[in-house]
Amino acid sequence: MENNRDRAAALLEKYGNAILRAAYSYLHNMEDAEDILQDTLIQYLKSGSEYNDEEHEKAWLLRVAINLSKNKIKYNKIRGTDELMEGLVSEEKEELSFVWEAVKSLPEKYASVVHLYYQEGCSTADIAGILNKKESTVRSDLKRARDKLKKILKEEYDFG
Amino acid sequence: MTLGKYNELMENIVVTEDMKNRILHNIEIELDGEYSGDGKESNDNVISIDNAIDNKKVRKFDRGIRGRWASYAAAVLVLLLSGVVVRSVIGDSSHSNSSSVMGDASADAAPAQEAMEEAASEEPMDNSWQIDSAEPVAKDSARPKPTYEAEEGAAMAEADYVLSIKIRRAGASDESVDMYESIDVGEVVYSGISELVVKKITDNEIVFTSDGGLIEPNENGSINLNATPPKTFTVKAGEEKVLVTQTTDGSDKITISYNGM
Numbered sequence: 001m002e003n004n005r006d007r008a009a010a011l012l013e014k015y016g017n018a019i020l021r022a023a024y025s026y027l028h029n030m031e032d033a034e035d036i037l038q039d040t041l042i043q044y045l046k047s048g049s050e051y052n053d054e055e056h057e058k059a060w061l062l063r064v065a066i067n068l069s070k071n072k073i074k075y076n077k078i079r080g081t082d083e084l085m086e087g088l089v090s091e092e093k094e095e096l097s098f099v100w101e102a103v104k105s106l107p108e109k110y111a112s113v114v115h116l117y118y119q120e121g122c123s124t125a126d127i128a129g130i131l132n133k134k135e136s137t138v139r140s141d142l143k144r145a146r147d148k149l150k151k152i153l154k155e156e157y158d159f160g
Numbered sequence: 161m162t163l164g165k166y167n168e169l170m171e172n173i174v175v176t177e178d179m180k181n182r183i184l185h186n187i188e189i190e191l192d193g194e195y196s197g198d199g200k201e202s203n204d205n206v207i208s209i210d211n212a213i214d215n216k217k218v219r220k221f222d223r224g225i226r227g228r229w230a231s232y233a234a235a236v237l238v239l240l241l242s243g244v245v246v247r248s249v250i251g252d253s254s255h256s257n258s259s260s261v262m263g264d265a266s267a268d269a270a271p272a273q274e275a276m277e278e279a280a281s282e283e284p285m286d287n288s289w290q291i292d293s294a295e296p297v298a299k300d301s302a303r304p305k306p307t308y309e310a311e312e313g314a315a316m317a318e319a320d321y322v323l324s325i326k327i328r329r330a331g332a333s334d335e336s337v338d339m340y341e342s343i344d345v346g347e348v349v350y351s352g353i354s355e356l357v358v359k360k361i362t363d364n365e366i367v368f369t370s371d372g373g374l375i376e377p378n379e380n381g382s383i384n385l386n387a388t389p390p391k392t393f394t395v396k397a398g399e400e401k402v403l404v405t406q407t408t409d410g411s412d413k414i415t416i417s418y419n420g421m
Contacts, residue, residue, distance in 0.1 A: 004191045005184055012183065016175035024173045037175070038183045042190055067336065074337055084172055099165045109338070118166045132329065133351040140348070 008041050015058055018120060019065045025115040026069035028104055030083045036072065040065045055126075062120070063130045066112060073108070102152040110145035113138055323366065325349045326415040330407065335415075350374075352412045353405055359392065366418045368393045374403045374414070383411060 023036035043064050051057035088097040116122040128135040321339035328335035350356035354373035375389045395401045397420035404411040
């Protein structure tokens with residue numbers, strides 16, 4: 001039987017980046033995102049649940065990571081360094097840093113929908129399942145997020 | 161489309177080998193209580209920032225252990241102090257030779273015993289963002305923030321929000337909290353078997369519409385399943401309102417607090 005370390009290593013291989021990115025999209029800080037990744041895996045291993053398929057398993061992990069990230073924001077409102085932003089600035093990727101700044105300025109619920117839709121390629125129905133919302137709400141959040149982003153990028157950066 | 165660049169952005173966020181080793185190391189300690197990592201996974205050549213993070217991660221679990229020992233130490237201290245109190249009272253009573261004073265002293269010892277048991281049963285916190293209050297003020301800068309800073313942060317969060325929505329889903333032991341720094345008409349603040357949508361906002365109150373299925377619980381916490389659910393709910397500034405879903409299989413509980421605009 002696989003021990004916890006082997007199981008965690010397999011999960012990291014399969015879902016590590018997805019969980020880390022979901023957490024980073026909330027926390028904007030690598031150290032905090034790493035904490036969330038670690039705690040999500042611990043919760044998974046402690047839960048001992050079995051999943052029908054990989055999609056179900058991934059959805060569970062993302063949901064836990066998002067909930068833990070929200071809690072972390074609540075308890076630790078001051079965020080540390082945004083390594084992604086620093087990297088983009090140092091590499092002079094101006095265009096990407098504008099987009100990242102704009103996404104960061106979105107309300108949390110819009111940012112999570114944008115992340116799951118664009119980065120994870122989740123359908124609105126999947127997102128509804130992960131975030132425990134109605135699909136119609138997800139669709140309207142996605143539309144509002146796009147509108148807000150367009151507005152921010154056009155007004156602030158003359159970029160759209 | 162600009163948002164297509166979002167994926168390009170996220171490609172920069174990856175689990176590095178160092179991160180993977182740190183996490184596996186910590187998970188092993190957390191779940192198995194021991195580290196059986198092989199030599200190749202020790203990071204002899206990690207850069208200083210990784211060392212700093214690594215130390216922090218290890219401390220995260222150490223704090224749990226320290227918290228437990230701090231509780232035991234507190235219990236022993238209370239026991240010793242109560243012993244000193246009892247002895248001093250007995251000592252005094254030996255001069256006055258009064259048995260009634262001794263009786264008082266033993267009565268006083270009972271709460272001390274309770275306090276000791278309370279301290280001994282205190283659970284250590286294991287979340288990195290929760291702060292171990294039993295720990296003395298941090299001596300090194302790398303140590304996690306002390307309690308007062310966390311409380312200050314929480315107080316800041318309390319003061320900043322206009323609307324707070326706490327949702328405990330049916331069967332769940334924990335609840336999610338959404339703090340709104342601003343809110344617009346039309347925003348959906350709750351979505352479950354029905355939706356709760358902001359209809360009107362003034363300085364003094366906020367009005368929500370619901371498409372049914374939400375109701376205020378009775379005073380004893382029970383839910384009237386036969387009542388017709390209201391279509392609107394009004395929460396006055398400074399007031400807290402609790403709504404529940406009108407279901408038999410446990411209910412979602414939504415706690416709304418409005419601070420005014």
